[in-house]
Amino acid sequence: MAQISEIAGSxxxxxxxxxxxxxHLGMVxxxxxxxxxxxxxxxxxxxxxxxxxRGFEKLMEYRTWIQNFPMVCRINVVEPDSMExxxxxxxxxxxxxxxxxxxxYIRSICLELARVSSHLFGLWAYSNxxxxxxxAQWAMYHRDLVLDLFEELTxxxxxxxxxxxxxxxxxxxxxxxxxxxxxLHSIGGWVPDYDATFFNNRLFYERARGxxxxxxxxxxxxxxxxxxxxxxxxxxxxxxxxPYAAYDKVDWEVPTRQEGxxxxxxxxxxxxxxxxxxxxxxxxxxxPDGEVYNRIxxxxxxxxxxxxxxxxxxxxxxxxxxxxxxxxxxxxxRVHFRTPSYPHGLTILEKALEGASIADVGNTMISLYVVAxxxxx
Amino acid sequence: xxxxxILSPLKAIRFLFQKPLTLxxxxxxxxxxxxxxxxxxxxxxxxxxxxNCADICPNEAITMIxxxxxxxxxxxxxxxxxxxxxxxxxxxLCVDICPPGxxxxxxxxxxxxxxxxxxxxxxxxxxxDEATFLPAEEYSILKASLxxxxxxxxxxxxxxxxxxxxxxxxxxxxxxxxxxxxSFVEMVRGYSAEQARSExxxxxxxxxxxxxxxxxxxxxxxxxxxxxxxxxxxxxxILEDNPLPAICGRICMKHCEDACSLGLRGEPxxxxxxxxxxxxTVESYRETLRAELPAETGKKVAVIGAGAGGLAxxxxxxxxxxxxxxxxxxxxxxxxxxxxxPRYRLPDDAVKDDxxxxxSFGVQFRFNTAVGKNVQFDELRExxxxxxxxxxxxxxxxxxxxxxxxxxxxLDFLNAARVGPAPDVGRHVIVIGGGNVAMDVARTCLRLQQxxxxxxxxxxxxxxxxxxxxxPASQEEIExxxxxxxxxxxxxxxxxxxxxxxxxxxxECKAVKSVFDEQGRFSPTFYEDRTMVLEGDMVxxxxxxGYDLSFxxxxxxxxxxxxxxxxxxxxxxxxxxxxxxxxGGDIVNLNxxxxxxxxxxxxAAEGIHKMLSEH
Numbered sequence: 001m002a003q004i005s006e007i008a009g010s011x012x013x014x015x016x017x018x019x020x021x022x023x024h025l026g027m028v029x030x031x032x033x034x035x036x037x038x039x040x041x042x043x044x045x046x047x048x049x050x051x052x053x054r055g056f057e058k059l060m061e062y063r064t065w066i067q068n069f070p071m072v073c074r075i076n077v078v079e080p081d082s083m084e085x086x087x088x089x090x091x092x093x094x095x096x097x098x099x100x101x102x103x104x105y106i107r108s109i110c111l112e113l114a115r116v117s118s119h120l121f122g123l124w125a126y127s128n129x130x131x132x133x134x135x136a137q138w139a140m141y142h143r144d145l146v147l148d149l150f151e152e153l154t155x156x157x158x159x160x161x162x163x164x165x166x167x168x169x170x171x172x173x174x175x176x177x178x179x180x181x182x183x184l185h186s187i188g189g190w191v192p193d194y195d196a197t198f199f200n201n202r203l204f205y206e207r208a209r210g211x212x213x214x215x216x217x218x219x220x221x222x223x224x225x226x227x228x229x230x231x232x233x234x235x236x237x238x239x240x241x242x243p244y245a246a247y248d249k250v251d252w253e254v255p256t257r258q259e260g261x262x263x264x265x266x267x268x269x270x271x272x273x274x275x276x277x278x279x280x281x282x283x284x285x286x287x288p289d290g291e292v293y294n295r296i297x298x299x300x301x302x303x304x305x306x307x308x309x310x311x312x313x314x315x316x317x318x319x320x321x322x323x324x325x326x327x328x329x330x331x332x333x334r335v336h337f338r339t340p341s342y343p344h345g346l347t348i349l350e351k352a353l354e355g356a357s358i359a360d361v362g363n364t365m366i367s368l369y370v371v372a373x374x375x376x377x
Numbered sequence: 378x379x380x381x382x383i384l385s386p387l388k389a390i391r392f393l394f395q396k397p398l399t400l401x402x403x404x405x406x407x408x409x410x411x412x413x414x415x416x417x418x419x420x421x422x423x424x425x426x427x428x429n430c431a432d433i434c435p436n437e438a439i440t441m442i443x444x445x446x447x448x449x450x451x452x453x454x455x456x457x458x459x460x461x462x463x464x465x466x467x468x469x470l471c472v473d474i475c476p477p478g479x480x481x482x483x484x485x486x487x488x489x490x491x492x493x494x495x496x497x498x499x500x501x502x503x504x505x506d507e508a509t510f511l512p513a514e515e516y517s518i519l520k521a522s523l524x525x526x527x528x529x530x531x532x533x534x535x536x537x538x539x540x541x542x543x544x545x546x547x548x549x550x551x552x553x554x555x556x557x558x559x560s561f562v563e564m565v566r567g568y569s570a571e572q573a574r575s576e577x578x579x580x581x582x583x584x585x586x587x588x589x590x591x592x593x594x595x596x597x598x599x600x601x602x603x604x605x606x607x608x609x610x611x612x613x614x615i616l617e618d619n620p621l622p623a624i625c626g627r628i629c630m631k632h633c634e635d636a637c638s639l640g641l642r643g644e645p646x647x648x649x650x651x652x653x654x655x656x657x658t659v660e661s662y663r664e665t666l667r668a669e670l671p672a673e674t675g676k677k678v679a680v681i682g683a684g685a686g687g688l689a690x691x692x693x694x695x696x697x698x699x700x701x702x703x704x705x706x707x708x709x710x711x712x713x714x715x716x717x718x719p720r721y722r723l724p725d726d727a728v729k730d731d732x733x734x735x736x737s738f739g740v741q742f743r744f745n746t747a748v749g750k751n752v753q754f755d756e757l758r759e760x761x762x763x764x765x766x767x768x769x770x771x772x773x774x775x776x777x778x779x780x781x782x783x784x785x786x787x788l789d790f791l792n793a794a795r796v797g798p799a800p801d802v803g804r805h806v807i808v809i810g811g812g813n814v815a816m817d818v819a820r821t822c823l824r825l826q827q828x829x830x831x832x833x834x835x836x837x838x839x840x841x842x843x844x845x846x847x848x849p850a851s852q853e854e855i856e857x858x859x860x861x862x863x864x865x866x867x868x869x870x871x872x873x874x875x876x877x878x879x880x881x882x883x884x885e886c887k888a889v890k891s892v893f894d895e896q897g898r899f900s901p902t903f904y905e906d907r908t909m910v911l912e913g914d915m916v917x918x919x920x921x922x923g924y925d926l927s928f929x930x931x932x933x934x935x936x937x938x939x940x941x942x943x944x945x946x947x948x949x950x951x952x953x954x955x956x957x958x959x960x961g962g963d964i965v966n967l968n969x970x971x972x973x974x975x976x977x978x979x980x981a982a983e984g985i986h987k988m989l990s991e992h
Contacts, residue, residue: 066541067435070468134389141398148410155414155482155533161468169473170539173412193389202383299433299474299541301578301604 014038020361022051027362029372031345037358045353045361047346052376060335065091066164066299068332073159075337075377078121081114082315084163086337089244089311090324091165095304098294101246103167105287108245109180110153110163111313112276112283116187117146118316119273126266126366127198130207135198142187149183152176167293177284184277191274199270208263212352212364215260222351223343226318227268228368232260238314250282262367269369272316303330317341317369341374403518409484413532414467416485416523417460417500421447423479426454427583427638430471430480433541438464439471442499451589452636462488462496462523469533476542476581476638478535485530487521498523537642544643547576549650554860558820559827561720564857565627565650570606573654577604579639580646589636591968591976594618596633596648603651611655613666619975620692620735621685621714622662623727626653628718630851630970656727662734670738671698676989679704679761681748681928684712686767686962686974688735693982695738699989702761703740706747710736713769713963714971716792717814719821749928758957763985765951767962767974770922776809779873783881784809787818787919794821802826803915804835807884809871810919811841816854818919819863838911840866840884842892842901866911870903874916883912924964933958942967950984951977959985 018035021027030051036044056075060068072087073080085107092099099107120143128136147157152173154162162169198204214224216232229236237254239247255271257264296302306328312321318340327333345368352364400407409415426447431439438461447455458471458480472480480500488496503510510528517525537544550566551557557564568576582597590596595614602611615622629649637645659665676699680687683705691701709715710732714723736742748754757764773786787810793800804826808819819839826835839858841848844867848855859865869886876882888907894900926945929937938946938954944967945953945960952959961977963969 063435066470067433070435070466070470134386134392151413152410153412155410155412155469156467159466159468170412170536195385196388197386200381200385202381202385205381293539295543296541298543298578298581300429300582301580301601 015043018358021048024362027365031370031372031375033349033353033361033365035353035358035361040358042353042356042358042361045350045356047349049346049372049375052372054373054376056377057335057337060332062331064299064330065095065302065304065332066296068335069164070159070161073161074373075339076315076317076371076374077158078371079114079118079316080159081110081163082313082320083337084160085111085245085313086311086320086322087324088163088165089313090309090322091304093309093311094307094324094326095165095296095302097166097296099167100291100294102288102290103292105246105249105283106168106172106292107163108247108249109280109283109287110150110160110168111245112280113146113149113180115276115316116184116273116280117143117150119269119276120146120187122269122316122366122369123194123198123266123273127204129362129366130204132198132201132204135194138190138194142190145183145187149176149180152179164296166296167291169293171292180280180284184280188274188277194270199267204266205263208266208363208367209259209261211262211360212356212367213259213261214348214352218351219260219348222348224318224348225340225343226314226316226369227265227272228318228340228344228348230254230256231264231268233258238312238319242312244311244313246283246286249286250279252279252282262363265367265369301330303328312338315340317344317371317374337374337377339374339377341370341372344368345370345372345375406518409486409532411484411532412534413484413486414469414482415532416462416483416488416498416526417458417471418481418483418502418531419458419500420477420479420481420502421457421505423477423641424457425452425477425479425583425585425638425641426456427476427581427585428454428456428458429474429476429581429583429638430458432582433470433474434465435468435470436464436466438462438466449588451632452585452638454585454588457499459497459499462498463493470541472533472535473539474541474581475535476583476643477641478537481531481535482533483526483530484532485521485526487518488523490522495523503528542581542639542643543579544639546579546644546647547572549647554857554862557721558823558861561824563724564721567657568647568650568654570658573603573608573651574606576647577601577651580604581638583638585636585638586633586646586648589632591632591966591973592618592979593976594633599655600646600648600651603655608655608658609665611651612659612662615652615655616662616666616668618979619972620689621731621971621975622652622656623730624685624714624723625971625975626650626656627723627727628714629972630968632968632972656730662730663737668738670695673700674698674989676700676762677702677760678763678765678985678989679757681757681764681766682712682768682962683707683710683732683742683744684767684769684962684974685714685971686769686978687712687765688732689975689978690765690767690959690961690982690985691740692735692738693979694985695735695740697982697986699762699986701740702743704743704746704748704752704757706745706750708744710742710744712767713771716771716788716795717817719791719817719824720795721820721824722817747928754929754933762989763957763959765959765961765978765981765985766964767960767978768924768926768928768964770924770963770969772923772925773918774921774923775918776871776920778871780876780881781874781918783874783876784916784918787814787917788922790818790917791821794825799825799828802829803881803913804830804833805913806837806915806917807911807913808837808839808917808919809841809884810921811839811843811848811850811867812919812921813850813854814922815839815841815919816850816858816863818917820858820861822917823861823863836864837862838864838866838913840869840871840886840911842868842870842889844868844889844892847892869909870901872908875910881914881916883910884916885910922963926964947977947981948984949980950987951981952984952988957988 021032032048124139154160321338325334441456449455599611599614634645890902962974
């Protein structure tokens with residue numbers, strides 16, 4: 001738990017500096033916040049990342065274009081697919097590779113399934129942190145059902161290494177469509193139970209309302225995206241603004257809330273989860289037959305013409321961008337990820353914690369949907 | 378939001394009375410998906426040891442280790458992948474790059490051990506390792522490990538449609554059978570720059586080809602240079618080991634392509650056509666490459682025969698500064714290459730380009746000079762510091778049948794068709810033989826018939842002892858001959874040439890019982906009573922060639938050693954049992970092709986250089 005590290009000698013003598021994490025139950029991972037508190041009020045919070053620096057961006061400069069695929073997915077453990085997607089899109093843009101239409105649909109379906117699994121994971125993290133163990137266990141179980149689908153499609157439960165340049169790595173196995181429908185229906189059937197135990201639970205309402213509240217102006221100024229931004233009433237989603245894969249082929253809604261607090265953010269996550277399930281059904285219905293992969297050049301001789309590309313997609317946490325530079329070689333010259341957790345976990349978190357109660361620090365942090373590996377990449 | 382109630386969670390109480398969702402492992406188990414990416418399986422019989430898996434592995438988890446139990450052969454190294462499961466991330470790139478498709482992932486994923494060395498593992502599969510891969514009744518999850526696994530438990534497997542290599546070759550533009558049989562136009566048109574680049578970029582650089590090539594050309598490197606649009610660099614690399622790129626780029630027996638790992642599930646890289654592309658693209662080899670000669674050593678070497686072996690040895694020796702004189706009975710260089718392969722396979726210009734290149738280094742040629750006739754062998758031994766003989770095999774074998782004197786000999790016919798005025802052919806020609814020379818004869822004959830009997834009915838038949846499967850000619854030649862309209866009569870042996878009023882009227886054949894004996898040696902047997910008659914007005918025999926060493930004086934012939942297969946025996950320096958006399962080419966090796974002659978020449982040039990440097 002928080003430790004008393006220093007009793008400030010100045011002023012009233014009532015200010016304390018507390019270290020929150022990296023080993024703390026309310027922490028999202030290997031991440032820490034230094035809190036200056038007076039009583040149980042936070043005066044100032046300083047985010048302290050770097051416990052997990054894995055140097056992915058640098059490592060990628062030493063691996064060939066294709067060898068980077070097993071690595072990019074590891075930047076976000078919870079939702080690896082959007083990482084694969086931006087890398088594939090950037091490589092395709094630089095190398096001028098076309099993607100077959102069916103593969104675009106499969107990509108969208110994968111990304112939405114990944115959103116479902118990521119939101120379920122987020123729901124587990126949030127409800128578990130607040131002490132709602134029952135819905136947390138359900139969310140974990142339902143996430144596993146989605147991972148079963150990924151296992152069947154890609155051969156891996158967590159790291160899929162499935163979306164790659166030219167399309168996807170394998171077509172749907174036989175009968176897979178039906179199993180997606182079945183799994184999503186059974187998860188959907190639990191929504192009333194989730195609502196009853198968690199979303200419509202008075203305790204959740206009391207615990208989350210007004211916590212880490214941001215105005216829309218603040219959110220925009222600080223670089224918030226994804227559910228954090230949409231919870232302030234801003235209808236902004238890269239899938240609509242700059243459609244990629246097959247997101248412009250089907251109708252779907254961008255869920256929003258107005259209050260900008262933890263409560264609204266978690267409700268946006270709930271609504272998105274349901275919207276994603278509906279979207280997958282629509283994508284499955286509209287999906288054409290045909291090829292799913294345009295063969296990429298021989299990986300041992302693959303050089304990509306010099307150039308730079310910035311691509312972005314809407315991960316479950318917000319805008320995920322990738323700036324990729326090629327100098328004409330067989331490896332990237334520079335890779336830089338714009339990850340949503342970066343502003344959420346650093347600047348926004350510090351802002352949102354000003355004046356918060358110590359008991360709400362973890363609450364705020366998890367509601368901002370931070371994944372530490374995205375910050376230390 | 379107004380609905381939020383403190384009582385609503387009570388709804389979940391009913392789950393207390395329901396079956397739990399979690400599995401009670403290990404009593405309740407869940408099977409991994411059919412595509413699961415678990416531990417590796419490797420089919421050792423299909424694996425070629427090419428090492429592409431090790432090259433693509435992003436974590437360097439795969440090391441190729443030598444397996445002494447495997448006998449290395451062209452296209453199969455005695456190496457197999459070893460996995461370090463402390464490094465493997467189960468991405469499956471190794472599966473998607475594996476050209477033979479031998480490497481797969483299984484659905485096993487358990488390995489618990491106190492010794493980290495056990496995580497380093499050489500994967501096999503149930504075919505080679507019955508002790509590890511157990512049937513369901515012997516398998517226990519409690520003992521599961523890398524060496525206790527399930528049989529037939531394949532997971533993520535190779536799929537050619539999603540492979541990381543291109544299995545299909547860039548098609549070679551060719552003249553159609555209908556068009557090409559009208560003339561001696563070269564049937565293979567050659568790749569364009571774009572086609573060559575695209576074909577070259579298929580190469581995975583595993584180097585199996587380089588070990589299979591008799592002359593050990595640096596194939597991966599020159600193919601890579603072509604893929605980078607640098608045919609000059611490619612040619613420079615080729616010329617290090619092979620001074621006949623335009624010739625070998627057309628008629629090489631391409632042992633490299635037979636070994637290419639891409640050929641196992643797709644088509645091998647068109648290495649031969651790429652060599653031809655490099656040779657044809659560079660205008661003048663010598664000027665473009667600006668090759669320099671070293672200082673003269675003052676040593677002199679006599680070379681007998683200006684074929685592939687003789688030309689190559691002259692080139693390699695000149696590059697070491699030795700003086701070389703080539704003695705050739707024919708009026709021009711090229712040897713068998715000039716007389717044998719028809720122009721539709723090897724145009725004159727290609728031969729000329731390569732011979733001119735070698736001549737440009739100051740090699741002295743004595744054409745129309747037959748050793749043993751115009752100049753004596755002993756004289757050469759006296760006047761020169763070393764002698765290299767590569768006289769080839771141009772004495773045609775005969776089948777010893779009735780009225781054999783009425784048959785034409787393959788090499789005489791080909792030489793006449795190629796060099797001299799085209800010989801007259803009959804309208805119904807019978808070619809005896811099923812090898813590549815027989816194909817050359819038959820297809821040449823067909824072209825001459827088209828030219829000499831335009832618009833009239835004519836036919837060329839081939840008859841050979843071997844069945845379709847046994848025929849020694851390359852599959853490519855057989856297919857092309859069929860396309861052009863050669864009529865084949867496999868598994869028939871010649872019995873005698875039939876005459877009618879002193880003119881050839883046909884060939885009597887007898888059915889073949891078997892071609893080879895139990896030891897696999899050539900020893901044909903026949904059904905003497907089952908015969909047929911092929912009608913024809915001309916018979917050409919193309920059943921093989923032997924050498925003629927009559928130019929060697931008797932006192933040397935006595936000390937010249939031969940191998941069991943009646944080839945001239947040479948040591949590792951290419952020297953025969955007669956000191957100072959080296960040999961190479963068809964009289965030495967069993968392949969009897971240009972590239973092996975070049976390989977012999979390379980070896981002999983090193984040997985001669987060594988000998989000359991010592992004295």
